[in-house]
Amino acid sequence: MATSRPSGIESQIPRNALALLMVAQAAVVAPHAMQLSPWIIVVCFVCGCWRTLVYQGRWAFPSRAVKAALVVCGSVGVVLSSSGGFSLEAFVSLLVLAFGFKLVEMKSRRDAYVVIFMAYFVVAAEFLFDQSLFVAVYEFVAVIIVTAAMVGLNQMRTRVRPMASARLALSLMMQALPLTVVLFLFFPRVMPLWSVPVPGNTPIGLQEEIEPGDLTGLTQSDAVAFRVVFDDGPPPFYRELYWRGVVYNQFENGRWRMAPPQFGADIHLGTAEQGAYEVMLEPTAQNWLYGLAVPTQFDNRARLTRDMRLITEDPVLSVTRYRLSSAPGARFGLALSEAERALETHLPDVDENPRLAAFARDLYRREGDEQRFAQALLEHIRAEPYAYTLKPPALGEGARLDAFWFDTRSGFCAHYASAFVYAMRSVGIPARMVGGYLGGEINPLSDHIVVRQYDAHAWAEVWLEGQGWQRFDPTGAVAPERVEQGLAAALSSQDRLSLSALTNARFGEQGLVGRLLYMFDSVDHNWNMFVVGFDGGVQEQFLSRWLGDLTPARVGLTMLVLGALCLGLTGGILFLRRRPKSRHPAVRLYERFVARAARLGLQRQAGETPGAFVRRAGLNAGVESALIEQLAQQLEAALYDPDAADDSDAVRAGLRRLALRMTFATR
Amino acid sequence: MDAIDRLRASLDGVLLGKSRQVQLALACLFARGHLLIEDLPGMGKTLLSQALARVLGLSYNRVQFTSDVLPADIIGTSVFDRETGTLKFLEGPLFAQVVLADEINRATPKSQSALLEAMEERQVTVEGQARPLPAPFFVIATQNPVTQAGTFPLPESQLDRFLMRIELGYPDPDAERELLRGGDGRRKLEGLAAEIDLPMLQQIQSAVDAVKVADPLIDYVQRLVAYTRTRGEFAYGLSPRGTLALLQAARAWALLQDRRHVVPEDVQAVLGGVIEHRLRESADFAGHGGAALAQKLLTSVDVV
Numbered sequence: 001m002a003t004s005r006p007s008g009i010e011s012q013i014p015r016n017a018l019a020l021l022m023v024a025q026a027a028v029v030a031p032h033a034m035q036l037s038p039w040i041i042v043v044c045f046v047c048g049c050w051r052t053l054v055y056q057g058r059w060a061f062p063s064r065a066v067k068a069a070l071v072v073c074g075s076v077g078v079v080l081s082s083s084g085g086f087s088l089e090a091f092v093s094l095l096v097l098a099f100g101f102k103l104v105e106m107k108s109r110r111d112a113y114v115v116i117f118m119a120y121f122v123v124a125a126e127f128l129f130d131q132s133l134f135v136a137v138y139e140f141v142a143v144i145i146v147t148a149a150m151v152g153l154n155q156m157r158t159r160v161r162p163m164a165s166a167r168l169a170l171s172l173m174m175q176a177l178p179l180t181v182v183l184f185l186f187f188p189r190v191m192p193l194w195s196v197p198v199p200g201n202t203p204i205g206l207q208e209e210i211e212p213g214d215l216t217g218l219t220q221s222d223a224v225a226f227r228v229v230f231d232d233g234p235p236p237f238y239r240e241l242y243w244r245g246v247v248y249n250q251f252e253n254g255r256w257r258m259a260p261p262q263f264g265a266d267i268h269l270g271t272a273e274q275g276a277y278e279v280m281l282e283p284t285a286q287n288w289l290y291g292l293a294v295p296t297q298f299d300n301r302a303r304l305t306r307d308m309r310l311i312t313e314d315p316v317l318s319v320t321r322y323r324l325s326s327a328p329g330a331r332f333g334l335a336l337s338e339a340e341r342a343l344e345t346h347l348p349d350v351d352e353n354p355r356l357a358a359f360a361r362d363l364y365r366r367e368g369d370e371q372r373f374a375q376a377l378l379e380h381i382r383a384e385p386y387a388y389t390l391k392p393p394a395l396g397e398g399a400r401l402d403a404f405w406f407d408t409r410s411g412f413c414a415h416y417a418s419a420f421v422y423a424m425r426s427v428g429i430p431a432r433m434v435g436g437y438l439g440g441e442i443n444p445l446s447d448h449i450v451v452r453q454y455d456a457h458a459w460a461e462v463w464l465e466g467q468g469w470q471r472f473d474p475t476g477a478v479a480p481e482r483v484e485q486g487l488a489a490a491l492s493s494q495d496r497l498s499l500s501a502l503t504n505a506r507f508g509e510q511g512l513v514g515r516l517l518y519m520f521d522s523v524d525h526n527w528n529m530f531v532v533g534f535d536g537g538v539q540e541q542f543l544s545r546w547l548g549d550l551t552p553a554r555v556g557l558t559m560l561v562l563g564a565l566c567l568g569l570t571g572g573i574l575f576l577r578r579r580p581k582s583r584h585p586a587v588r589l590y591e592r593f594v595a596r597a598a599r600l601g602l603q604r605q606a607g608e609t610p611g612a613f614v615r616r617a618g619l620n621a622g623v624e625s626a627l628i629e630q631l632a633q634q635l636e637a638a639l640y641d642p643d644a645a646d647d648s649d650a651v652r653a654g655l656r657r658l659a660l661r662m663t664f665a666t667r
Numbered sequence: 668m669d670a671i672d673r674l675r676a677s678l679d680g681v682l683l684g685k686s687r688q689v690q691l692a693l694a695c696l697f698a699r700g701h702l703l704i705e706d707l708p709g710m711g712k713t714l715l716s717q718a719l720a721r722v723l724g725l726s727y728n729r730v731q732f733t734s735d736v737l738p739a740d741i742i743g744t745s746v747f748d749r750e751t752g753t754l755k756f757l758e759g760p761l762f763a764q765v766v767l768a769d770e771i772n773r774a775t776p777k778s779q780s781a782l783l784e785a786m787e788e789r790q791v792t793v794e795g796q797a798r799p800l801p802a803p804f805f806v807i808a809t810q811n812p813v814t815q816a817g818t819f820p821l822p823e824s825q826l827d828r829f830l831m832r833i834e835l836g837y838p839d840p841d842a843e844r845e846l847l848r849g850g851d852g853r854r855k856l857e858g859l860a861a862e863i864d865l866p867m868l869q870q871i872q873s874a875v876d877a878v879k880v881a882d883p884l885i886d887y888v889q890r891l892v893a894y895t896r897t898r899g900e901f902a903y904g905l906s907p908r909g910t911l912a913l914l915q916a917a918r919a920w921a922l923l924q925d926r927r928h929v930v931p932e933d934v935q936a937v938l939g940g941v942i943e944h945r946l947r948e949s950a951d952f953a954g955h956g957g958a959a960l961a962q963k964l965l966t967s968v969d970v971v
Contacts, residue, residue, distance in 0.1 A: 587883050590971055607965045609931040639971070640881045641928040 013112045017152035018055065020162050021112060022048060024149040025103065027142045028122045029096055035129045036093050037081045043074065044100030051103045062104050070101055092125045112153055119146040131318060133527040144169045175574070178566035186543070186559035189536035205284045206246050206435045206456060209257045212400065212411065212418045221453035225437055226281040226290060227525050228449045240328055242459065242471065243290040243451060246435040247307040249343055251425070254352065254400050256418065256433050259343055261305040265332065267294055268468070272329030280528045281320045287312045289322060290436055290451075293471070294332055297325035299537070306340075307432070308332055308469075321533030331468040336430060344430035344463065353401040353422060360423035370429050370464055374472055377423055381416065381477040388412060388479035413438075413482075416474035417458040430463035434471075438483065445522040585648055586638035593655040600662050611636045617658060621665040631658060671871065671923060673862045674722050681718045681855050682711055682835075684842025691833050691940050692719060694919035697875050700830020700912065701786055701806040703771075703944065710835045712809035713769055717856060719807060720765040723868060724861025726801065728763035732774035734817065738781035742791050756793065761785055764801050768808035772818040779825060782806060786828040803868065823945075830912050831937070832944040871922070878918040879928040883971060887931055888914055890968050891938070895946060901960060902947040913941045931970045938965060 013021070026048065033041045053059035062070070074097045082090035099118050106112055123139050123146070147169035148162065155165065205225055226243075248256035274296055281289060289302050289310040299322040302310040310324075336344075351357055363380070367373040387410035395403045401419050404411055417433050424431035438457035440449040459473040476483040534542075544550050547558060594604050597617055604613050611632040618628030631654040637644035638651050671693070678689045692715060695702045702719075704712040720727040730741055743759030760766065761781075771779065785791050786806055790799045808829070813820045826832070838846060863871075888910065896904030905913075914929075916937040921929045942964070943957035 584883055587971055594971075604969075606967045606969055607935070609935070609970045611930070611932070636930055639883050640930045642879045642881050643928065 013106065013109055014153065014155070015055070016162070017112070017149065017155070020145075020152045020165065021115060021149040022051065022103070024119055024142070024146045025099065025115065027145050028119045028126075028139075029099065031126050031130075031135060031138060031142075032092065032096050032122070035089060036096060039077065039081070040093050040097055040100075043097060044103075047100045047103040054104070061107065067101075067105065074098075074101065088128060092128070095125060096122060109153060113150075116146055116150045116153075119149075131532045133524055133531075136527070136531075140173075144173060147172055175570045178570065179563055182559060182562045182566055184534070185539070186555060186562070188555070189539060205286065205453060208246070208286070209255050210246075210248060210414065210433075210435060210458070211255050212395070212404070212414045223453045224282055224521075224524075225451045225453050225455065226279050227528065228280075228440065228451065229278045229447070229529070230449075231276040231278075240292075241439050241449070242293060242434075242457070242473075243437040243440075244293055244308060244434055245288055245290045245437070247305075247309055247461075248433040248435060249307065250346065251422065252348055254398075261303075261309065261311055262307075263303065263305055265304045265306050265308060266335065267296065267327075268331045268334060269296065269327055270330060272327040274325050274327045276323065276325045278321065278323050278529075280525070280533050281316055281322070282528075283318055283320075284316045287315045289316070289320075289324075291324045292326035292328055294327050294330040295324050296327050296330070297323075299323060301537075306333070319528050319532040321529065321535065321538060333463065334466070334468040336463055341430055344432055345425050345428055347422070347425050351426075353399050353405075355399070355402040356405050356419060356422055357426035359405070360426045363423075364427040370462070373427070373429070374424070374462055377420060378472070378474060378477040381474055385409060386416075386478045388475070388482060413473075413475040414458040416478060417460045420460045420472065420474040424460070424462055432461050434459055434461050443518050443521050443525070445518050446525060448522075448525050450521055450525070584639075586635070586651065589648065589652055589655060590635065590639065593659060596659050597662065600659070600666050602662065610639055614655075614658070617662060621658065621661040623658060623661050628658070631655070670863050670867055675923075677722050677859060677862055678715075678718055681859065682715050683845050684838045685711070685715075685835060688715070688833050688835055690920070690923050691831060691937065694916055694923055694937060695831040695833075695940070696723070696805055697871050697922065698830060698912075698915040698919040699803065699872055700916065701828060702808070703826075703829040703832040704807070704809045704835065705812060705832055706809075706835045707815075708811060710837070712835060713767070714853060714856065715835070716767045716769075716807040716809060718859060720767065721856070721859045722862045723765065724864050725764035725803070725805075725868075727765045727767065728760035729767040729769060730760045731769050732771050732778065734773060734775055734819075736774050736778045738778055741778065741781045742785075742793055745794060756798070761791060762800060764803055765805045765807060768806055770810060771808040772810040772813065772821055774819065776819055776822065779819065779821060783825060783828070786825075803865075803872075826944045827906060827908060829944065830916060831940040833940050875915070875919045875922050877927070878921050880914065880918070881928065884929050884931065884934070887968075887970055888917075888934060891934070891964055894964060894968050895942075895960075900949055900963070902949040905942060905945060909942060909945045913938065916941050935965055 025044075029041065029044050050059060050062075054061055075094070078090055078093045078097065082093065095118070099115070099122055102111070102115050102118065106115055120143070123142055126135060126139060144166060148165040151165040151168050152162065155161075246258060249259045250257045272294075275292075276297070277292075279290065289298075289312060291298070291310055294308060295304060295310060298304065298310060301322065302312050304310055347357075360377075363376055364373045367376050389410050390412055392404075392411040392415065393408045395408065401422050404415050405419050414433075421431045421433045435456075435458050437451045437455040438459075439455055440451035442449055457475070459471060459475065461469045462472055463469050473483060540550065543555060547554055590610050594613070597604065597613075602617055602620060608616075614632045614635055615628055618625070618631070631651070634647050634651050634654060638647055674693060675686070675689060678693075679686050682689060692702055692704075696719065702716075704715060706712055717727075717729075730736070739759070741759050741761050743757050743762065745754040745756050747753075748755040768782065771782075785800060785804070789802070789804045790797050792798070806829075810821070811818055837843075891913075892905045892910050895901045913934065917929050917933040920933040920937050921927070924933070926933075939958065939961045943961050946957045946960045948957075948960060
């Protein structure tokens with residue numbers, strides 16, 4: 001708030017600069033519309049209109065009382081709309097709101113500078129929510145506009161040219177770019193001193209609890225869940241890519257839920273092959289990672305549970321990059337404790353789906369063997385008219401699995417896996433449902449696999465004596481295409497149209513759109529891999545490859561040297577371009593002499609002609625006037641007379657002699 | 668150049684102790700430019716302009732501008748010729764090689780503007796018919812400072828057409844004593860004869876055009892001009908016409924110094940005369956401050 005009254009034309013905000021400033025404000029607030037409550041954006045817009053009316057002289061600036069009322073109302077509004085918690089959104093809302101109010105408050109140049117510095121903060125705040133390439137590019141442009149507004153504030157009042165300001169701002173940004181890159185690569189990733197409250201609080205992707213119909217929401221979404229790069233060339237067969245994430249071992253009231261994690265995994269590697277790969281997981285706000293079955297090596301950020309889940313301490317809030325090795329053929333969980341058996345065979349005391357349970361017991365009696373019983377169940381699904389659809393009919397209240405298994409007979413992975421596990425458990429075989437993703441698209445451009453939300457999948461794991469936990473996918477029985485070729489292949493054409501927008505699943509791999517989609521995906525992947533995913537761990541790997549042993553001194557020194565190099569280079573280029581270097585030989589001779597004279601304490605005056613300067617220098621050094629007159633005339637001829645004979649050697653020698661005499665004179 | 672020396676000598680004889688202003692005036696005419704002489708009454712403005720016209724040996728008309736002079740009084744008018752029964756154009760005083768526009772800013776803007784076309788295009792359009800003026804055509808105008816009573820300031824468009832504006836100033840003590848001893852220029856004016864003729868003047872003018880300009884000097888002029896266009900204290904920058912005028916005047920000055928190439932001193936010598944009346948300080952709306960700005964240019968722009 002300006003304490004002193006703005007006075008004089010110099011302290012006012014130039015009119016054209018104000019327009020540019022308002023454009024900049026709109027540009028930086030706009031992306032926040034995606035996260036913040038709409039009323040905040042509306043308030044900012046109203047403030048903008050108010051300011052425009054002030055500019056036109058139709059309204060006045062708000063009075064002190066009105067301003068105070070606005071601030072109080074705004075703060076209360078933020079508290080109310082953020083449901084009382086100190087969330088990140090609440091803080092950013094407050095920032096954006098204050099930023100909007102500043103519009104109707106800024107009168108002097110100083111206020112305008114405050115607004116510009118706030119604008120940089122608002123830009124930075126957006127990255128707390130979204131770090132995608134698109135947002136980064138947008139914010140880059142926004143920063144140019146903000147910087148242009150700052151340039152505009154310093155321009156002559158008579159000629160404010162927005163495009164020229166923007167060009168200058170762009171060149172400023174470009175000059176800063178090399179140093180930014182160095183800092184990005186070398187600056188230590190410091191753990192935050194305080195914890196930033198979770199943005200959004202809404203977990204994405206698979207949830208901790210699941211009901212058979214839950215996954216339909218996910219299959220409508222083409223958002224990327226994660227991307228994977230395998231170390232050794234092309235990834236394994238599509239049907240092998242079961243990305244495990246969640247294990248649902250408790251069934252109650254028709255819902256599956258995770259049991260608390262237990263540690264101490266037992267893995268029997270045997271002769272199973274291992275493959276290493278890297279995953280770029282998009283933020284999920286959940287604390288588990290996805291990976292292929294039986295992870296053998298993993299990041300130290302994760303812990304492996306007994307049911308082969310990878311869980312993390314903190315929820316995944318930004319794009320996370322981690323390495324994994326998996327051995328798909330390995331066996332695990334060969335020994336089953338009593339407690340585990342109790343957990344994995346537990347069904348509600350009141351039998352919720354009596355018909356399915358009876359059917360299972362009947363079938364198990366006929367088959368007599370666990371392995372054959374499981375196969376018979378799959379065979380039943382294959383033989384009977386079951387259907388795979390993303391839009392199954394409603395199952396009503398209670399005994400839903402019964403209704404699905406005997407009446408509607410159409411559903412998708414979660415239905416089949418639920419019924420399968422239920423049937424297993426009802427005859428006392430340990431079984432559980434696993435949630436994750438199946439398959440993914442291979443992007444031919446960069447050979448990575450994209451797994452999208454619509455690849456979400458649920459399947460079953462059954463414990464067999466001597467073999468440990470084995471995977472059974474009942475969906476494979478009803479829709480083998482789903483398992484072998486991905487979701488798009490398993491869907492009817494009608495279902496396919498309901499898939500959202502732009503994905504290769506809908507457009508296919510050929511054609512311009514298909515190729516463009518691959519290209520975008522590839523760019524996004526590289527962005528995640530090399531920019532967003534460049535966290536402390538990756539940085540350490542990268543730096544130790546170049547620097548060897550990572551001591552703070554070594555990293556610091558490298559950063560210092562490279563930073564100085566960048567600054568030096570930029571400064572050098574600017575210096576060279578500051579004034580075009582004259583190619584005229586006599587000018588260079590004279591400039592060298594001027595520099596030397598300056599070192600000897602004789603400063604050239606602005607506007608002093610070469611002749612006059614040389615004469616003055618000669619007078620100071622006590623050189624004979626005839627000699628100095630000759631030199632002055634030679635110099636002037638060399639500089640200004642195109643017809644004069646080339647006398648530059650004489651001039652050079654003369655100037656050198658004069659400089660020498662000056663040196664002696666000063667001693 | 669003997670002729671130039673003779674010109675200088677006879678003018679110096681008339682206008683005592685003003686050899687610098689005399690040289691500037693000559694440089695202006697050699698550069699084919701119009702000259703504006705501004706000073707207080709009684710400083711010898713009219714004397715200088717009359718002397719110039721005489722020594723150059725050109726046809727010469729004088730117009731005394733007053734507030735009731737009309738354009739027709741300057742350009743001329745058509746009258747009915749009884750013998751032939753047709754309209755006959757009577758040429759006004761503008762039809763001469765040298766026109767002395769005395770006290771130009773005492774005329775109303777309407778009459779002042781009668782000179783606009785004549786000065787730039789060296790012709791006048793009367794009754795839809797363009798009539799060329801004699802060649803060479805010079806306007807030598809005198810004016811009192813704008814602060815004087817009964818003056819109409821010349822508009823920028825008119826000022827820009829004068830290549831140079833010079834001020835005479837008070838004579839120095841020696842010249843003053845000489846003047847008091849009876850060296851009144853007015854009497855000497857009678858005995859002044861033409862020192863050169865038209866072909867010789869044209870020869871001098873083409874010699875001015877042939878004066879060489881080296882790249883370092885072009886750079887200097889460019890820096891001077893750029894300075895006026897980018898600095899806040901200048902209300903507006905120098906026009907390209909002003910830039911060309913500066914260089915042409917510097918050429919003429921170099922020739923007067925008997926040199927065939929231009930040096931920065933030449934530019935600095937004519938700078939004030941060429942640009943003072945073309946510039947205005949941003950903080951000043953009365954049209955003064957040109958001299959201070961020219962001084963600022965001289966002392967802040969690097970020569971090399």
